[in-house]
Amino acid sequence: MKKILILALAAISLVACNQTSKTESRGTEEEAAGKTLVAYFSATGTTQAAAELLAQALSADLFEIAPEQPYSEDDLNWRDSLSRSSVEMKDASFRPAIKSMPDDMGRYDTVYIGFPIWWGVAPRIINTFIENASLDGVTVIPFATSGGSEIEPALDALSAAYPDIAFGEGRLLNDVSPADIEAWVAQP
Numbered sequence: 001m002k003k004i005l006i007l008a009l010a011a012i013s014l015v016a017c018n019q020t021s022k023t024e025s026r027g028t029e030e031e032a033a034g035k036t037l038v039a040y041f042s043a044t045g046t047t048q049a050a051a052e053l054l055a056q057a058l059s060a061d062l063f064e065i066a067p068e069q070p071y072s073e074d075d076l077n078w079r080d081s082l083s084r085s086s087v088e089m090k091d092a093s094f095r096p097a098i099k100s101m102p103d104d105m106g107r108y109d110t111v112y113i114g115f116p117i118w119w120g121v122a123p124r125i126i127n128t129f130i131e132n133a134s135l136d137g138v139t140v141i142p143f144a145t146s147g148g149s150e151i152e153p154a155l156d157a158l159s160a161a162y163p164d165i166a167f168g169e170g171r172l173l174n175d176v177s178p179a180d181i182e183a184w185v186a187q188p
């Protein structure tokens, strides 16, 4: 009789344990869902500054899309048709390697992607990032900085290249203040 009682108690506590761990893991999944990531590439720091403000305004995770081989000043010389950036931008299929990707992209349902405008569009490293990130069911919102070019041609090129991605309205963030960014992210 005593044995049966002990066995029954053990079975009850096992079931209780199991339920506790299920609830905990469900809680963790719920916490993880619906997060926002701000991912950016910045060769000279301008887009990085905008990305930092944006991540702060959104309370989002921030990730630098870092090239495996950093761009030197010579690499960025657009007046030199043989510079690394010129060579990459002349070839729409060029995919510069990225140092690393964010851990577990599945945590994010909104991903902002920031970049400097190069030759009117996004640098090819942005294509590398997009093609390595799993963006099914994710809203992707591009943002950019530039020397004066608008962002629309870059947005059009991205939408044409990735028709299955749900792009939200992108923004040029030249000379933005924290208040400008707050106003942008507060839009319904």
Ligand SMILES: Cc1cc2nc3c(=O)[nH]c(=O)nc-3n(C[C@H](O)[C@H](O)[C@H](O)COP(=O)(O)O)c2cc1C
Pocket (backbone or CB within 6 Å): 041, 042, 043, 044, 045, 046, 047, 048, 076, 077, 078, 085, 086, 115, 116, 117, 118, 119, 120, 121, 145, 146, 147, 148, 149, 150
């Ligand atoms: C290779 C290269 C090409 C560029 N092409 C353009 C362009 O087509 N239009 C423009 O307005 N600015 C252009 N720029 C300027 C950058 O978009 C601008 O300085 C940007 O804010 C730099 O951002 P970053 O500091 O995050 O790299 C170009 C810069 C580089 C290096």
